[in-house]
Amino acid sequence: MQYELIPDSALVSQYIKGDEYALETLIYRHKHRIYSFIYSKVYDRDVAEDLFQDTFIKVIRTLKRGAYNEEGKFLPWVMRISHNLVIDFFRKNNRMPKFSNTDEFNIFSVLSDTSLNAESSIIKEQVETDVRRLVDELPDDQREVLLMRIYEDLSFKEISDKTGVSINTALGRMRYALINLRKIIDKHQIILTN
Numbered sequence: 001m002q003y004e005l006i007p008d009s010a011l012v013s014q015y016i017k018g019d020e021y022a023l024e025t026l027i028y029r030h031k032h033r034i035y036s037f038i039y040s041k042v043y044d045r046d047v048a049e050d051l052f053q054d055t056f057i058k059v060i061r062t063l064k065r066g067a068y069n070e071e072g073k074f075l076p077w078v079m080r081i082s083h084n085l086v087i088d089f090f091r092k093n094n095r096m097p098k099f100s101n102t103d104e105f106n107i108f109s110v111l112s113d114t115s116l117n118a119e120s121s122i123i124k125e126q127v128e129t130d131v132r133r134l135v136d137e138l139p140d141d142q143r144e145v146l147l148m149r150i151y152e153d154l155s156f157k158e159i160s161d162k163t164g165v166s167i168n169t170a171l172g173r174m175r176y177a178l179i180n181l182r183k184i185i186d187k188h189q190i191i192l193t194n
Helices: 006-016 020-042 043-063 074-092 107-111 119-137 140-150 156-163 166-187
Strands: none
Touching: 006 020, 006 043, 020 074, 020 166, 043 074, 074 107, 074 166, 107 119, 107 156, 119 140, 119 166
């Protein structure tokens, strides 16, 4: 059987049925991309090797438990696991960069990279989902201003006209929205990074 020609989803099924070589093929097929992604975040070969191995230990445990249901999206799923392990590594070592606590704080800056490779776009999608969930926790008036400013790119004058409040009120709501987002991020211990 020529394993190189078999799609990931079929190899996953074969591994679940007991074919160990199917997993070996998957690891070999994706090792470079996953290892390179991890290394690009930690810049340490030993740490990257450990996190790579931890990634596949988690993959094996999940597959053996029968808890895998990514419908043919094996690589994005493994990338998400490795990304989470990188974040866990930084948390344990208190090395995660912190956002500066200024009025210029903008969690949306992590979403603005247009030259994304496959790994970055997987993470970008996850970050966007996390950001949307965070924004949903804001009070309505703050969420409204923040969405108009960030997603519609409206000026505070335009927001003022649209909402019927003064420019100062719109600015204040934006400021409180950012302050509250920081609190929500801290409360949930979410790290937004790509």
